[in-house]
Amino acid sequence: MRNCLEARALNYIIAVRCYPNIKRSIYGLKNWVEICDGIDVCEFIHYSAQKGAKPRRHFVVRKRIERRPEAGGKLLFEDLPEYRYSSCVTNLELPVVQIWNLYNGRADYENRIKELKQDFGLESFCLKDFWATEASFRWIMVAYNLMMFFQHARLNQGRIRTLKTLKSQCFAIGAWTSDHARKTVLKLSLPHKKRPWMDAIARNIEQLNFPIQFSNA
Structure with a gap:
């Protein structure tokens, strides 16, 4: 990948595994x-x-576990158990300070890629026709973006949840329909403590101005 990027004269910051020779340098x-x-x-500088x-050129981040208990990285050295490390090329x-600012601003991309693989099946399809594979990939991205829009616009709780969490909280809920006053009513089986939260989501959806115009043409 790095050779391809260099051939196209593109700058890159790529996470790398800490193999034994890299660990010795760190x-x-x-x-x-x-x-x-x-x-x-x-x-x-690593000379292969x-x-x-x-x-x-390798860029290394060292995080003190005592100060950053939830920070990512790996324990590399038995005699330095207080640090987690991550490395990029x-x-x-x-x-290095500016490289850190660039990398830190997009570090969450890896989590999004992981979510696409685990929750949206990004790695679990490969169709015979190339264009069919591309179409499937694009529809997965549409589904992912719709979930992100739903969370930002309607949940509005300050943090992003994975699809697995959303399924248990919002979608995998027992429900049935009944007729009332000549209308079909959807009834959800929710505990009392969760009903105000779900009612707030429903009210938000009713007020939604979707940023896409649909045409009947």
């Missing part, structure tokens, strides 16, 4: 730069033993 790093409380960054391989020539 262990020897000394000039850590503190970005914020509990997070330090550093860099090194593979013939014809170019030197690569980049061709950017910016200072």
Whole structure:
């Protein structure tokens, strides 16, 4: 992938696995730069033993578990159990602080990709025809964007939930229909504590101005 990006003259920041040779380089790093409380960054140049391989600039993030208990990364060293580490390779020539700002701003992308794979089946289809595969992929993205729109516009609770969580909270609910005053009424089986929350969602949906115009043509 890096060779393809370089051939197209594109800048990149790509997460990499910490293989033994990378771990040795990380262990020897000394000039850590503190970005914020509990997070330090550093860099090194890795020279691969593979013939014809170019030197690569590695960007390393070190997170103190005591200060950042929920931070991502991996425990790499038994004698340094207080830190989690993550490493990226980049061709950017910016200072490490600026690289951190760029990477941190899009770090949640990996979680979104993971959700697409696990909850929306992004990896579980491969059709015989290429264009059919592309169409399936695009419809998965439509479904994902609709769920994101639903959460931002109607749930409005300040945090994003996965589809698995939404199924149990909003969609996988016992229900039945009945006729009342010449209208069909949908009745949901909800505990009393959850009814105000669901009523608020229903009211929000009634007030929804969908940002797409549908045509009957």
